[in-house]
Amino acid sequence: MTRSRNTRRLVVGTDTYLWSVRHAHDRDADRGTTADCREILSLRKEGARGRLGIVFRQDPDPRSPSSTVGDRERGWLDLHQPGVVRAFLDAALAHGWDPDSATGQETDGWTLFPEAHARRA
Numbered sequence: 023m024t025r026s027r028n029t030r031r032l033v034v035g036t037d038t039y040l041w042s043v044r045h046a047h048d049r050d051a052d053r054g055t056t057a058d059c060r061e062i063l064s065l066r067k068e069g070a071r072g073r074l075g076i077v078f079r080q081d082p083d084p085r086s087p088s089s090t091v092g093d094r095e096r097g098w099l100d101l102h103q104p105g106v107v108r109a110f111l112d113a114a115l116a117h118g119w120d121p122d123s124a125t126g127q128e129t130d131g132w133t134l135f136p137e138a139h140a141r142r143a
Contacts (some may be wrong), residue, residue: 031068032107038068039111039121043101045088063093063101063131065111065121076110078131086126091131097139109138 032039047059063076078091092098099106111135119127 030104032104032111034108034111037121038133039065040068041065041111043089061089061092061112061131063107065107065114066088067121071125072120074114074120074121075126075128076114076131076134077128077137082086091135096135097143099135099139099142104129106138106142109141110134112141113137 029040030044032041042064044062044064045060046062058079061078063078064073065071065076078130089101090098091101099109101107110131113130115121116137117129117134120128
């Protein structure tokens with residue numbers, strides 16, 4: 023199944039959140055290789071200016087499929103599943119993310135992973 027980078031909607035109560043997932047990496051110009059590989063889950067509340075980028079740098083298991091984060095010990099989560107996105111949204115809100123903020127914010131996804139994984143279990 024082909025995945026789209028299009029923004030998707032997630033309705034939570036009376037609020038609608040927009041979300042997308044992408045894979046990104048930088049080029050190491052000196053070595054001619056890729057560096058700083060990461061999966062990014064972007065969230066924002068519809069009508070609000072604030073955005074949250076949940077970033078997963080250097081997946082502990084490099085053999086995991088794109089958009090899937092985790093490892094054998096902690097378990098796996100597929101960032102393309104709406105239920106997983108909801109779990110990360112709830113974890114981010116519990117950790118103080120204000121979706122009505124006028125600025126963007128970036129957070130380390132591994133700090134939210136245990137809570138999101140527990141919400142999915």
